[in-house]
């Protein structure tokens with residue numbers, strides 16, 4: 044049985060004051076979500092705050108990106124794995140579509156980030172997803188396989204066991220329009236089979252999260268699908284009550 048993971052990607056949201064209120068609301072309710080892993084993914088400047096407030100709770104935390112550079116050095120604006128470990132991060136998102144699009148991250152850069160994360164004991168949440176145009180052209184699976192294969196070909200077999208995939212159709216992100224249960228199950232099953240072709244055991248243990256307009260109203264249906272092992276939540280993770288409802292739907 045795979046334990047589900049519900050991760051809140053705060054994106055570029057939050058402030059010291061707002062974060063304290065949100066985190067306190069979540070930790071007050073933590074006894075309600077013992078059977079699910081929960082992670083908060085704030086912007087880099089708030090990792091120290093997350094560590095302070097979340098140590099000794101049931102909640103984990105992580106970062107939204109990591110450098111492709113394995114060592115610290117002259118890389119302005121970048122954040123290394125060692126820095127994330129200084130704040131006891133367990134997770135790091137790599138290849139979010141907002142970074143692939145806005146910062147032109149390539150499949151290979153995303154794969155390299157995943158590898159560096161794993162080599163440092165971090166669990167990468169590797170995002171893959173197609174655009175609306177790609178879906179309408181019938182290219183969904185070929186795009187997802189291209190993105191996933193870059194990772195599969197970069198990691199060693201033992202490293203595959205530490206991977207978390209997140210299927211985030213770009214057209215469903217922040218639009219209020221989630222993919223349908225059938226679309227999600229179809230993709231998740233295909234992604235698991237793709238990994239199984241490399242390593243059957245890793246595929247059985249693989250957490251594949253769904254992300255894209257997950258909210259209390261659709262969480263139960265999505266979280267009940269056989270190949271959905273949790274959620275990567277954007278907007279709804281900023282509202283304690285909504286995020287808790289999604290966690291409970293995954294429990």
Ligand code: 13P
Pocket residue numbers: 052139211215216217218219254255256257275276277278279
């Ligand atoms: P929304 O839940 O706001 O659609 O964002 C999804 C997402 O991009 C999570 O990484």
